[in-house]
Structures are given as structure tokens and as C-alpha cells.
Amino acid sequence: QVQLQESGPGLLKPSQTLSLTCTVSAGSMNRGSYYWNWVRQPAGRRLEWIGRVFTDGRANYNPSLQSRVTMSLDTSKNHLSLKLTSVTAADTAVYFCARAENVLIPPADLHYYMDVWGKGTTVTVSS
């Protein structure tokens, strides 16, 4: 059964760049029916979608973060990565990676839902 595991530094200083990796095990990232997401959850607040990347390299980002975020896939290593520049205390959160699978709605529409999630990694931004 596919599993996702986030990793990266737990503590950053303001203005630094956050780099996280999500490792996919027991499964391949290189299927066109998936896309790969990052979602974060500040303490006591709602889930916030950061963005997604498709296996062909296309990416969509949340406009609130677009100027600072980059996501990429390395399918040879089964890795999904997230880079977030110029972090502030507002970026303190638990960060999750999640796979989105699709279901076909005939004749040709797709709906994606996030069916596999990592356990999350806590990132704290503090001076």
C-alpha cells in the first residue's frame, strides 16, 4: 500500500527558505492519473492547500503563496518537493503531502480527490 512521508527541517528563522521532501513508498509517482499536493495546517486553523504538481511537470499554486512557492517531482527517486521562500511566523504549520487520484465522469471529465496523505511534518519559524 502506497505511503507518503514528509521530511525536512523543523525549525527555520524568518526570511529563510523552507525545503520539504515527500517520499513515496510502495508505489510509483509516474502515473498520469495522479497529481501530488502540499497542504498545511497552522495550529488551530483550517487546512490550507498550497499547490499541486502533475507528473508532466505542470503545477498550480495557491495565489496567496504563488510568489514564494515552487513544487517539483523527481519520479526517479519517488520524491515530491516543496520550496517556500522568505518564510515568516505565519508559515508555521504542519505540512502534509497528499496524492490525488481521479475518477472519470463520463464522457471525459475528471474529479480528483486526495486519497493518500502523509503523516505531516511540523515546521516552526522563529527567530
Added chain:
Amino acid sequence: EIVMTQSPLSLPVTPGEPASISCRSSQSLLHKNGKNYLDWYVQKPGQSPQLLIYLGSSRASGVPDRFTGSGSGTDFTLKISRVEAEDVAIYYCMQALQTPLTFGGGTNVEIK
């Protein structure tokens, strides 16, 4: 951006009794294909979110049939027919019609 609003914020329930969570969207989630692009996720204490319901009413694999999703357009409901102790969690609705994907604020289901 589509804004998702859930109510109530907290829902104390007695085991064996039903529970109902409301989710409203600022824009219709009804796609031209006739499907509502609304999903429900559940986050149990100390865990990551898990898919519960997709396309408004389709249960994810392994989800008990006591969970039912309904609604269309801008108004949606998640119902638990008979709450069990293991259902203690925060329930989130999420719209998948357009990016950015957005979540509701969550409903904390707790046992009385």
C-alpha cells in the same frame, strides 16, 4: 476564491445518536457534468486527514455506510446515522471545483 463555511464549529453527540454537519460554499459547486465537486475529509486526533466522501455523496473505500453525504449547489450536509466513539474527529468539507482548493473551517465532533 471559493469560501467554504461549516457549522456548527463543535458538535457534542451521544453515542448511538445521529449527527449532522452543514457546509456552504460561496459559489455553486455543481459542475456542468451534473456532479458536485465537494469532498469531505475526517481528521482524527493526532492523525492526518483522510478522505471520507467525494463528489458530494460517494463514500471512499472502506468508509462505513453510517456516513452519508448529500446536497447540491452551495449547500451540503454530512450525516452520521449513529455516532460511535471512533467517530470523534474534526470533519472538513473541501471544494474541488476550482483552484485554489479551499477547505471549510472544520467541525469538531465530540462525545457528550
